[in-house]
Amino acid sequence: MSEFSSFLLGTTIKCIVVIAVLIGAVAYTTWLERKVVAHLQIRWGPSRVGWHGLLQPIADVLKLLLKEDMTPGQASKFLYVLAPLIAFVPAALSITVIPFGNVAHFGSQTVRFQITDLNVGILFIFAVTSVGVYGVALGGWASNNKYSLMGGLRSSAQMISYELSLGLSVVSVLLVTGTLSLGQIVDLQGGRWFGIIPKWNIFVFPLFISFFTYFVSAIAETNRLPFDLPEAENELVAGFHTEYSSMKFGMFFLTEYINMITVSAIATTLFFGGWHGPTFGPLWLRGILPLFWFVSKIVAFLLFYIWTRGTLPRFRYDQLMAFGWKFLVPLSLANVVLTSLVVAWRA
C-alpha cells in the first residue's frame, strides 16, 4: 500500500469514527443537559424511554427524522435548505484538528488520536467556525419571518463581535506556547511543576485571564445562555430557527451542541492540558486513559454550560454588545499586552 493511500484510508476511518462518536456525543449531551437541568429544577427530566431516559436521544432523533419537513411559502428555498448545512459542516469540520489523546500503540499499529495536526490548527478552527455564522444568518434571512430575521441579524452581529475577543484571548496562549498547532500546544503542557501542579496553561501566569475571556466569548459564540439572543425564545419565539422543522431544525440543533463540544475541547486543549493526566497500567490502558481524561475535561465544561443555563437570566441585546466591546475586547487586548510583557521578560 502506498503512503498516500494508507494515509487516505487511515484518515477516512478516523473521520468516520470521529463523526459517529461526535454525533453520539451530541445526542447524549442533550440527554445530559435535560437531565442535569431537570435536577437543578427539582424535576426528573427524561425518565420514560429507557433506563433514566437513556434512550431518549434516540427517540428524539427518530422524531426529528419522521417529522414533516416544512418550508414556508415565501422563503428563499435554496438558502433555506442550504443554511442548516452551512451551519453544520463547519461545526463538524472544526473537530478535525483537535487531539483527543496521545499516540497509542495497538500491536504494530501506531494511532494518533487526532485526524490531522495542522500547523495552523487553532487558526483553522477560527476560520471554519467563522463560516458557521452564515448558517444562522442565512437561515434567519431565508425563512422570511421577522423573528427569524431579527435572530439572524442578532447572531451575525454577536458572532462577529465575540470572535474578536475569542481570537484575542487565544493570542496570549499562542504567545506563551509559540505554536499554532494544537498537537504541539498539548505536548507542551505535559509534566508537572514541583511534582504536583500539572503544567497546564491555565496555571501559567496571565493565562487564566485569557481563559476567562475565551470561555465567556465562547459561550457567546455558541449562543448559549446568558448569551442566547439569536434564539431568545421569549422575545423572538425561536429566533433564527423559528420556521425550521424536522431534520433541518435537527441540523441547527446538532450544530449548537457540536459547537459546545468543540468549544469545550478547545478550552481543554489550550488551557487544561488536553489529554494529559495520570496514566498507569498496561499498554492499552495507557493508550486509552488520555482519551478518558480528555473526555472528562470536556464533560466538566459541558456541565458548566448546563449549570449556567439553569442559573442565569438572559442579557439584553445592547447589553450583550456593550459587554463584548466595552469589557471583553479591552480586557483581552490588555491581556495580550500583559502576556507579551511576561513572555519578553522571561526570554
Add this chain to the structure above:
Amino acid sequence: MQTIVFFIFAFIAVAAAINMLVQKHPIHSALSLIVVMAMLSIFYVMLYAEFLAVVQVIVYAGAIMVLFVFVIMLLNPREESHRTRQNRFLLVAGVPLGLCLMAEIVILLRRAPLGENETGRQLVGTTEAVGRVLFTDYLLPFEFISVLILIAILGAVVLTKREL
C-alpha cells in the same frame, strides 16, 4: 493528482465568480463571492501557504463578507431591476477598465517565473515566514496600514455617532 484537484476547484471558483455577476439578488451574489474566497483559500493551501489560506477565510469570508451579508439583510433590498445593467456609463468605463486589468494580469504572468519553486514553498506562506517578513522588511508599510485602518475605524465611529 494535484493538477486534477486544482482544476476542479479552479472551475468552481470561476463558476462562482460568474454566478456572482449574473445573480440578481445581492445576497446570492454575496454568497457566490464567499465561495470564490473559499476556493482561493484552497489554492493557498495547495501553494503550501496554510497561514494565508486560513487568514483568507477568517478575514474575508468570516468577517468582511459577514458584514456585507448583514447589511444586505438589514436593508433587505428586492431583486435588482435591469435598469442598472443598461447604464451606459458602465459600458463606457467598464470595458476599458476590464481590458486594463486583463493586460496587467497577462504582463504579470509573463514576468512571473513559471514552474515549481521548491525553495519558495517553505518560505512564503507559513505563519513564521509571513510574520518574519511583515515585521522586518515590511515593517514600515505594515505600521502605515495599521494607522490607516485605525483612522478608518475612528472615522466610522465618528460617522455613526454624529447625532450624539
Add this chain to the structure above:
Amino acid sequence: METMRFNLESGQVESTAGKAETMILSMGPQHPSTHGVLRVVLELDGETVIKASPDIGYLHTGMEKLSETKTYAQVLPITDRTDYLAPMSNNLGYIMAVEKLCGLQNEIPLRAQYVRVIMVELNRIASHLVWLGTHAMDIGAMTVFLYCFREREQILNFFEAACGGRLTTSYFRVGGLPSEIPPDLVPRIQKFIKEFPGRVDEYETLLTKNPIWLRRTQGVGTISAQNAVAIGLSGPSLRATGVDYDIRKKEPYCGYEKFEFRVPTRTEGDVYARYLCRVEELRQSQKIVQQALDGLPGGPIRADCPKYVLPDRNKMKTEMETLIHHYKIITEGIHPPVGEVYHAIEAPKGELGYYLVSDGGPKPLRMHIRGPSFVNLQALATMCEGRLVADVVAVIGSLDIVLGEIDR
C-alpha cells in the same frame, strides 16, 4: 420609497417618507411571552420600539353578558375564570359586592372572614408565584419558574382540600363560606407558611442581586407616579412608583384592619421596583396568613340572614320557616334590593372592582368587572416607548397581566 402606514393611535394613514424606515412586528397573539393571547403591534426601528400598541380581545368570552342571564349564585363560577390565577380574589370581590348589595357587609361572622383572608392571601402568594416564575422565564432565568410552581402546587392542594377545586375554586358564598374547612387544613397551611420565607429567599438568591437581572430590569419600563395614577395603574405596579395605595389598608374589608402587615412601596417605578414590591408582598402575605391562622376564631361560618343566606341544614329539618327560606333561595335565588354597588378589593394584580346593578330580580341587571390587568395593560405603550424588543417582554412580565381578566 414612500410608504403609507396606518397609524394605530390617531387612526390616520400617514406617510413614512422622510422618516427612518420602520418594521411592524406583530408580537402575539401566539408568542411565548405575551402571557396568553395578548397581541402587541410593535413599530420597530431596528430593535428599538417606536410604538407599542396592545391589541386585546382574543379571549373575549362575554362573561359580563353571561352574568346577566344567571342568578347571583350562578355568577360565582364565572368569576373564577376571569383572573384564573387568582380565583379566590375574584370570588371574594364578587361575593363582597353581592353582600354589599344586600346590605350584609357587617353580618359576616368572624371565622368566615378569617378563612376568606387566609384563602385570598394564599391566592395572592400563588398568583405572585406564577408571576415571578413567568417573569423570570421571560428574562431567561428558567429555573425560578419551576421553584415557584413547587410552592404554588402546595397552595393549590390547600384549595383543593377546602373546596374541591384547584384552579376554579368558586369558594365563597354570600354571607360566608359554603362549608367548614377540613380539620387538617390549618396545620398543613401552618407548615407550609413556616417554610415559605426560606423559599422566597431561594428565589431571591437567583434573581435579586444577579447583575444580569439588575441590568435587565433596572431603569426599564419606567413610569412616574403621576403618570401611573393618570393611567389608572393599581396594585404593586402602582406602589412601585411610590404611590402608597393598598385597598387592604386604605379601605379595609374582610377584617384586614386586624392584621399587621406592611405595604411595600418603591419609588423608581421600573421593572425592578415592581419586582421588589411583589416579592416583598409574598413575605407580607405570608405574615397575614400566619396571623390569621394563629387567631382563627371558632363560631359560625355563615351569616344568620335567612333572606340571602342558606340556613343551617339541621334547622331546616325542624323549622318550617327556615325550610321556606331555603326553598326560596334554592329555587329562585336571592333578590337583592334595587340599587347599584361597586366593590373594590385588592387582588394580587391591583384593584379588582365588581360593579353590580340590581333591579330587584334574582339576576343582576348588569355585572361589570373592573379587572386590574385590563387597566394596567394600558401603561404598556408608555413603558415600552423607545426601549428594545427584549424590554417589551420584561415590561409585559412586570405588569403581571392575565388575559382572561383583560378580555373577560
Add this chain to the structure above:
Amino acid sequence: MVTIPPPLENNSTVKRFVEKFGDALQEVVYFQGETTLVVEKGRILEFCQFARGDDALQFDSLADLTGVDRMPGEPRFEVNYHLLCLSRAERLRLKVRISEKDGKVTSVTSVWPTANWHEREVFDLFGIVFENHPNLRRILCPDEWNGHPLRKDYPMLGYEEAAPSPEPPTKRGWYSTLSD
C-alpha cells in the same frame, strides 16, 4: 335644587359639587354607603375636570368607567364613572343618563388618560359614542363585529342580525401598508 339624602347632608364632597354646579346635578343617591351623583349629560366633562382639579376634591384616579343598558327604561343608557381619591381613600360615582336616540357623551380621556380603554370598551359593548376620544375603535370584539353585545336587545341565540346602531365608521386594518 336637588334633594340630598340624609346620610349625605354633611358630606363635604357632595356639598362642594352642589355649590359649584347646582342645577346640573340632577340627583344624589345614597345606597349601601356609596354616593352617586347623577349629572347632566352635557356637563360631565366639566364635572370630571372639577372633581380632579379641585383642591378639596382631588379625585385623581378614575377607578372604573362602565355602561348600563336599562332597556326598556328611559333614558336607556347610563355611563358610570367610579372616581377615587387616593389621598382620602374616598370613592364617588358619577352617572350620566343617555337616551338611545342620542347615544353620545363627551370623552373624559383628557381628564384621566385611563378612560381611554374603558370608553373604548363601553363603545364596543354598548355602542355609546364618546366624543373627542382619541382612538374610538372596538377593543374586545373584532373590528368588523356587528352590533354591541352588552345591549339588552342583542340576540342571544341563533344567527339573528344584531340591531344596527349609530356608530362612526370603524377604523380597520392593523397593517394597511399601502405601498407607493
